[in-house]
Amino acid sequence: xxxxxxxxxxxxxxxxxxxxxxxxxxxxxxxxxxxxxxxxxxxxxxxxxxxxxxxxxxxxxxxxxxxxxxxxxxxxxxxxxxxxxxxxxxxxxxxxxxxxxxxxxxxxxxxxxxxxxxxxxxxxxxxxxxxxxxxxxxxxxxxxxxxxxxxxxxxxxxxxxxxxxxxxxxxxxxxxxxxxxxxxxxxxxxxxxxxxxxxxxxxxxxxxxxxxxxxxxxxxxxxxxxxxxxxxxxxxxxxxxxxxxxxxxxxxxxxxxxxxxxxxxxxxxxxxxxxxxxxxxxxxxxxxxxxxxxxxxxxxxxxxxxxxxxxxxxxxxxxxxxxxxxxxxxxxxxxxxxxxxxxxxxxxxxxxxxxxxxxxxxxxxxxxxxxxxxxxxxxxxxxxxxxxxxxxxxxxxxxxxxxxxxxxxxxxxxxxxxxxxxxxxxxxxxxxxxxxxxxxxxxxxxxxxxxxxxxxxxxxx
Numbered sequence: 047x048x049x050x051x052x053x054x055x056x057x058x059x060x061x062x063x064x065x066x067x068x069x070x071x072x073x074x075x076x077x078x079x080x081x082x083x084x085x086x087x088x089x090x091x092x093x094x095x096x097x098x099x100x101x102x103x104x105x106x107x108x109x110x111x112x113x114x115x116x117x118x119x120x121x122x123x124x125x126x127x128x129x130x131x132x133x134x135x136x137x138x139x140x141x142x143x144x145x146x147x148x149x150x151x152x153x154x155x156x157x158x159x160x161x162x163x164x165x166x167x168x169x170x171x172x173x174x175x176x177x178x179x180x181x182x183x184x185x186x187x188x189x190x191x192x193x194x195x196x197x198x199x200x201x202x203x204x205x206x207x208x209x210x211x212x213x214x215x216x217x218x219x220x221x222x223x224x225x226x227x228x229x230x231x232x233x234x235x236x237x238x239x240x241x242x243x244x245x246x247x248x249x250x251x252x253x254x255x256x257x258x259x260x261x262x263x264x265x266x267x268x269x270x271x272x273x274x275x276x277x278x279x280x281x282x283x284x285x286x287x288x289x290x291x292x293x294x295x296x297x298x299x300x301x302x303x304x305x306x307x308x309x310x311x312x313x314x315x316x317x318x319x320x321x322x323x324x325x326x327x328x329x330x331x332x333x334x335x336x337x338x339x340x341x342x343x344x345x346x347x348x349x350x351x352x353x354x355x356x357x358x359x360x361x362x363x364x365x366x367x368x369x370x371x372x373x374x375x376x377x378x379x380x381x382x383x384x385x386x387x388x389x390x391x392x393x394x395x396x397x398x399x400x401x402x403x404x405x406x407x408x409x410x411x412x413x414x415x416x417x418x419x420x421x422x423x424x425x426x427x428x429x430x431x432x433x434x435x436x437x438x439x440x441x442x443x444x445x446x447x448x449x450x451x452x453x454x455x456x457x458x459x460x461x462x463x464x465x466x467x468x469x470x471x472x473x474x475x476x477x478x479x480x481x482x483x484x485x486x487x488x489x490x491x492x493x494x495x496x497x498x499x500x501x502x503x504x505x506x507x
Contacts, residue, residue, distance in 0.1 A: 047073055047199055048144055053087065053113070053128055056143035057136035062117060064126030072110055075137065075196035077189060084108035087196070089137050090118065091189065097133070101125075113137070134188070141192035141223060148198055150179070152205040152224050153343045156217060156257050157232030157276070158250065159388050160336040161186065162364045163328065164232050165208045167340030170361035171354040172347065176203040183365075186210035191220050204347060211253040221260035228346055229257040229285070230268045230339040234275040235388035251275050261285035266346045268339040271296050288346075290338040298342045300334050307399065308370045308377065315341050315355055324355035328368050329379070332392045366491045368393075373498045375476030377402075382482045382490040385411045387421040391428060393483050398432035400479040406433040407466055407493060409484020410440035418442060423449045430454040433481075435473055439466045439488055467493050 051068035053059060073085035079100040082088055088104035090097035090112055101112045102120040111126030112118075113136050121127065130136040153172075155164045162184050169180045179202040181194045186208040194207055207224050209217050234251050254276075258267040263284045270276040271289030280287045290298035303313040310327045313334065326337045337358055344354035363369055366383035377400075381393050390408065397404050406429055414421055422442055426449025429436050435456040438447040447459045458469045470493065474480060480497075484490040 047071060048140070048196065050111075050126075050128075052143060053136075053140060056140040057113070057128070057130050059113065059128040059130040059136060062127050062129045063121065064111065064124055070110065070126070072196075075140075075193045076104065076109060077193070079104035079107060079109075082107045082109045085110050088112040089133050090114045091133050091137075101127075137189070137192045137196075138223070141195040144195050144198055145223065145225070148200060148202065150202055150204055151227045151347060152207055153228045153230065153347075154207055154209050154221065154224050154226030154257050154260075155230040155232070155339075156209040156211060156254050157230070157270075158234050158254075159386060160232035160333065161208045161210070163333055163367060164230055164336035164339055165206055166364050167326075167337050167358060167361050168206045168230075168343050170359075171340045171344035171349060171357045172204055172206065173360075174344065174353040174357035175349045176347070177201050178203070179205040181206070181208045184208060184210075187212070188216070188220065191223060195223070206343075209257055211250065211256075214249070214253055215256070217253060217256035218260060221257060226257065226261060226265070228266045228268065228343050229261050229283070230343065231255075231257065231270060231276045231279065232335050232339070233270055233273045233388070235273075235386070247275070251279060255279045255282040258283035258285060266343075268298070268342050270335050270339075272335065288342055290342055292334065298338055300338055303331060303334070305331050305399075308379070308396075315351070317342060317345055317351055320351045322352040322355035325359040327359055327361060328363050329370060330368055330392055330396050332395075333368065366494070368396075371494065371498055376474055376497070377479045378494055378497060379479065379481045380491070380494045382484060382494055383486060385409065385483055385485045387411060387414070387417070387425065390425050390483055393481055394425075394428050394432040397479065397481045403434045403475065403478045404432065405435040405437070405470070405474055405478050405480045407437045407439060407470065407480065407482045407484070407490065408443060408446055409438070409466075409488040409490050410442035412442065412485040412487060419445060422446050426450040427452070437466050437469050437473075439463065439484055439490065443484070463489050463493050466490070467496050470497065 050070040072087040076082040076086040082104045088109040098118040101118045105125050113128045265285035267283045267285045267287045272291035288297045292300050298317045300313045308329045312325050315324050341354045369380040371378040422445035426446040430450040430453045437458045460466050
């Protein structure tokens with residue numbers, strides 16, 4: 047929450063349309079007119095499309111005003127418009143002003159897999175004692191992170207911010223805004239997501255290390271000690287290093303792990319001479335790499351270990367990430383938000399352990415560059431070991447199908463989500479377990495949503 051006075055002071059902007067009442071209150075910011083919330087301030091950013099073309103739509107959807115570089119067409123005369131020299135700089139400037147006005151400790155989270163799950167887990171563990179400001183969805187870049195601070199309230203006590211990496215220096219720049227006291231690095235697999243954007247895995251590791259390099263000397267770096275690449279970053283920070291994991295030498299350790307299948311997992315967490323029993327309400331023991339630092343961050347910020355462990359069980363799983371759904375006698379593992387080689391391997395390992403007939407819908411893994419062909423071939427071999435029926439979606443995933451056919455008969459290749467749904471409605475039977483996994487651009491979440499709302503019986507052959 048912030049006022050027009052905040053906006054004008056932080057951006058050097060001027061009101062060119064509408065009322066200039068400095069006490070006008072905004073509730074957060076937005077850059078997408080389709081999902082703008084009532085009372086928000088819309089920022090007309092230029093990307094693939096020019097946000098100025100959607101100002102009128104944003105106002106119609108409830109935005110209280112807009113920050114623009116020019117007066118757009120089609121906007122009502124009484125609509126509030128603040129004109130600035132640069133909309134991105136205005137967004138950043140406002141975020142910095144609000145952060146300075148409401149200074150609170152921050153937890154920064156990065157890694158090639160598990161960032162959003164770790165963020166959600168940390169929101170839960172810190173929520174045992176504090177009011178938490180957190181990134182919405184996967185708002186982890188130069189737009190999303192500033193928008194997080196526009197959602198801040200005077201009553202917030204700690205921030206949890208996800209930080210993405212695309213180019214060198216990006217996380218370092220974001221840390222100048224976030225000013226993290228605690229930094230978490232979850233995992234850097236050998237075949238990382240977005241590999242085509244970077245020259246090497248080493249470059250990705252260096253980019254992730256920018257987070258812990260930005261920590262103050264009295265800060266804490268929570269590093270996944272079970273991941274060799276993350277562990278090797280220990281010397282990149284002035285902060286105290288805490289290695290977490292399941293190995294015996296971990297400072298923050300998970301032991302006595304009980305895999306409860308689709309119900310999640312239970313484990314004992316040991317840290318700083320104390321221990322407590324915890325439950326992770328998401329399937330897949332690989333997600334302990336996201337759960338452990340959430341508990342560690344909470345303890346470092348004053349939450350007792352037993353309270354943090356209990357609170358982990360209340361976490362709200364991220365949408366379309368290892369979400370278990372049920373419809374028409376079919377169990378659906380919805381992991382459709384995004385995809386990478388490591389994430390596909392983890393999802394297939396979970397599916398492999400399930401009883402009944404196992405069906406996998408696997409789409410393209412995009413932005414892998416030179417890793418693409420071997421990664422898709424390996425996914426195909428893995429799918430053949432893990433499934434009874436395989437549906438691949440997209441041109442790249444055709445390689446998965448070809449590799450799987452060496453030892454799996456029931457394989458279908460389709461072009462898009464609509465065709466995948468048609469195949470599923472034909473082949474899926476009550477009692478099946480269906481995994482849906484693929485890059486976000488394929489919109490495989492629509493397959494899950496359609497199955498959940500369908501009144502038609504499955505398995506109509």
